Amino acid sequence: MIIVLRPSASEKDIRVLTAKIRALGLSPHVSRGKERTVIPVIGDERVLAAVPLLSYPFVEKVLPVLAPYKLVSREFHPRTTVVRTRGLAVGEKRIALIAGPCSVENEAMIVRIAKAVKRAGATGLRGGAFKPRSSPYSFQGLGEEGLRYLAAARDATGLAVVTEVLDTRHVELVARYADVLQIGARNMQNFELLKEAGMSGKPVLLKRGLSATLKEFLQAAEYVVSRGNDQVMLCERGIRAIEDFTRNTFDLNALPVLRELTHLPLVADPSQATGKWSWVHPMSLAAVAAGADALIVEVHDRPEEARSDGEQSIVPARFAALVRAVRRVARAVGRTA
């Protein structure tokens, strides 16, 4: 951590501050410039991060040197983690495909769609039983009934089930049926849920918050990993920016940046990120080219009757065509799919 003092800081101010720093077991290195005094502090900066240095009127700014997360960092763990459950493996040379409807609507539909996406090449099945909806009047999902249908679809196909959990009280229930717990964008900083997911024993697919920085995203993952669960996938699903033709702004830059910062494997969600079925194909390919380890895609066989997100769901035939295109792009960037 580096502390920059205001020009008005006195020698006494410097003594007060350096005494405080030493009292915390750290070493201040006072460096007096012509216009500012700066104080790099040697030692574990997390100790100092807990002190509100800016409440001193003579402190102008505080510049952290280290990242505020550790277990998720590539510095701590240099090799990319591979998350594995059933046939799904995320983080390998082979790009994984997770597909399925936004919501589970009934048993027949989820089994039918699961078979279709499996045939096309998916190894994971998505489908929501508990749905976070902006309006209390929208369909909120089938709950445990939906989980049972997902399990039936898994039995019929062998696909790993990825489904969202919204409430700390449901973690145990969802973990009983699911192979992967999804934590949605709106819950990325629901810290109690992150802690529970970290203790669930199940892999976690963590979606980036609507306006979360990558630092916050990694801190959220750190919550899960710090509870003993390093089976975490990070999912870029678009952030909120200025554009309104698209539902979100797909921040694909995040993929190479996260690759550098963390060992956790990377998923991309082109359905949420675009909000429209016709843009899912090119943006899936872009995500693969940018370095995604997996795609999660909304597929529905009757999108115009879907109970949620029909406008961004592609039909199974389009998904099959997408998988073929993903394979070509994967090969072009030295991977497989």
Next chain:
Amino acid sequence: MIIVLRPSASEKDIRVLTAKIRALGLSPHVSRGKERTVIPVIGDERVLAAVPLLSYPFVEKVLPVLAPYKLVSREFHPRTTVVRTRGLAVGEKRIALIAGPCSVENEAMIVRIAKAVKRAGATGLRGGAFKPRSSPYSFQGLGEEGLRYLAAARDATGLAVVTEVLDTRHVELVARYADVLQIGARNMQNFELLKEAGMSGKPVLLKRGLSATLKEFLQAAEYVVSRGNDQVMLCERGIRAIEDFTRNTFDLNALPVLRELTHLPLVADPSQATGKWSWVHPMSLAAVAAGADALIVEVHDRPEEARSDGEQSIVPARFAALVRAVRRVARAVGRTA
């Protein structure tokens, strides 16, 4: 709801669509222009909102006419709601002041600060027992112990206690000690928590999410009210935008806009919105001038030792000066404080 068709839409497409609309019990009014056909639909548009019209390739856009919330709207309930609990009343001509530390650190400190802010004119006491922190390594609050200290401070001062609840499992516990349940920005779309708060029997102070639109903010409030609890205060606490000198961007425009759209009373949080103690004073006055019904302000008597948010906390003497200034501005805009 108004449906705009693509130029390529055929007469058959129009028949398919209007049949579907009629089957839902609504009336389509087809209006053929030179460049586009538009179809205003008469009837409860919430029925149609559940249909993914954009999944039809011949639909270009769907324009909602009505707001997607009802119970919180001023159209539904023309008079501003007053939230009352103990001596705290929010929504009256008199501007209410809620003040206290970011976190409860021990009993002596919360009682001491409660007495100080009460003396200065506050009628509500803020203080966190459960703290949402970006990092798992930051102080997470004292939990139930903190709630007991808050209750002690209330006993000592008569102030209404406002404290955050983070987890559906804690709603009952927090409601046992608190007068007002605060739902923080990061949980504004934690819908399960909103539902529980709606059933708690306690007034709710709902903070706007970091990048929530006002429409989403009102829909979140609708979750609470739709469970039978109309004692909801909406709190503008800054949104995430491009500026980084300040912790957040204080969207004071939200106050007159919300005043027009909703009957719920409006709170402003200049501490979170600025992130720095020296800017809290002018921005509190600005919030009052823009129409806030209450302010919620972080006050700490030793900010440089605060366990959270010390840099944005003001000392009791500054808070007392702020209250005097708020009174002058309140009078200037036809209110009191």
Next chain:
Amino acid sequence: MIIVLRPSASEKDIRVLTAKIRALGLSPHVSRGKERTVIPVIGDERVLAAVPLLSYPFVEKVLPVLAPYKLVSREFHPRTTVVRTRGLAVGEKRIALIAGPCSVENEAMIVRIAKAVKRAGATGLRGGAFKPRSSPYSFQGLGEEGLRYLAAARDATGLAVVTEVLDTRHVELVARYADVLQIGARNMQNFELLKEAGMSGKPVLLKRGLSATLKEFLQAAEYVVSRGNDQVMLCERGIRAIEDFTRNTFDLNALPVLRELTHLPLVADPSQATGKWSWVHPMSLAAVAAGADALIVEVHDRPEEARSDGEQSIVPARFAALVRAVRRVARAVGRTA
């Protein structure tokens, strides 16, 4: 255009409004719903767009049906335009590569880099002679001297020269030396400059503004085209959003969306969009997969001595490797490079 009235609108208000609409030569179709009256208006909505309908207190909202641009729309001109000048062609099956330094620093360097990028496969040469810099104390470019060096580099290689123009007074001068006039992000809404560029007789590479919506981007292009110049390329170069690891947020969603909305060819700038040399390679491939017709890439042979943007420039050997990778991805998506 569709006008939505407030619930309080009276029959007299409706008569006033419809009379005004008819007086403009348009036809109002009044449609009375239970909760709102809506008035679709038939006729050229650009006439009505000039009327401040929201200044009537009984008007709640005004919903445009048509896009506010025409000449640049795919509806007006269904086939993708190909911009051609010298060996550079943007908008064909073959993806074009424009490369070179941020700034022209001297004749030897621009000729040397031009030869290197030509050898690697580029058909366009970028290089700034007039530089828009946030600080008045930063290097502002060599001006006309820089233009002469660019011309020398073109003579030596045959590459088409793409260079920025900042000032209406320089359009003629820059057009004398350049093959393509670049209008930078900060000038996307410098409307006088757009008009001059539209009359220059030279192709224009128009960069998206830092926080421009796609609608505004297309309206800016409409300025150029409406002056008689349809040789316009649209360049996505990243927008300003919340992330700060990267210089900008690369909005690749913009590529498929623009492809649908406009016939103008699409360029992507991974150097500006990321701000760091090590992320240029994956994001170039992502842009190609998302549908870019051309890439514009910053290349410098001594980045650590570059007078601007050294941190986002790649060396010629990396550019050559990038071109090989672009070719593989181009083939995977049915194109060439």
Next chain:
Amino acid sequence: MIIVLRPSASEKDIRVLTAKIRALGLSPHVSRGKERTVIPVIGDERVLAAVPLLSYPFVEKVLPVLAPYKLVSREFHPRTTVVRTRGLAVGEKRIALIAGPCSVENEAMIVRIAKAVKRAGATGLRGGAFKPRSSPYSFQGLGEEGLRYLAAARDATGLAVVTEVLDTRHVELVARYADVLQIGARNMQNFELLKEAGMSGKPVLLKRGLSATLKEFLQAAEYVVSRGNDQVMLCERGIRAIEDFTRNTFDLNALPVLRELTHLPLVADPSQATGKWSWVHPMSLAAVAAGADALIVEVHDRPEEARSDGEQSIVPARFAALVRAVRRVARAVGRTA
């Protein structure tokens, strides 16, 4: 400036870097921590800012210590500058009022409105002769004819004329008629225009760009001041954020922050910042409470016929009521109006 090295940086890397720093006449103070080596550099950091340090693979980040502007900083010039021209003074205890229509439409209207706002208490007259419009098909202003009408309105009232200049070629012309040159949000980084305005001999009202940070805003002002003109007013007019009920997000936090950073006087524009006439009144008062030295307000006597911005213009009677309210709030915060 402080340079943070990657953990992988070798002793040789450190020698290369410190040699380079010394060659520039600066002193590196190498400080070796357990996890990172940091190098505070003593001396004029602007010299080092021109070096792309991040192009060295062993440099992790570069943290500037000083602001990238000087002449506009309060550190350089501690007292607030007062801009004066005719009866208009901005930066004094008395809050100034600048009012008038968005565009000059004809001589009679501008003279009539000028008289009305003068009567209500304004000392400045706004009105656009050259208009920056998103669409090429919108009214672009009357040009020089409009300037003549503004001069006539000044002759009739004595108000100082504030009008926008869009093009470097028009600076001399506009300066012949205007008392204050306005540079609009879209031109905040039109650096050639800033330079010309800096040499015009006229005070400048510089509007903040749509997504400009305060640092960029101050650097833009530095362009003007560095050409010898310190008569610059900074105008907060709303930034682009996520909210769409309002035209922009009024960043009133900017007022106390700028007050701390700069000696230039501060103007607020509640008309642009809200986009709707009914919100102009409360937000004007909020701006005064937050510390504005002047307001610039759009006033039109027939808003429903205005050729631009009618929906955000208030009528003269409302403006007179606003001035009375501004006076009350001004007094409440120790100022006058």
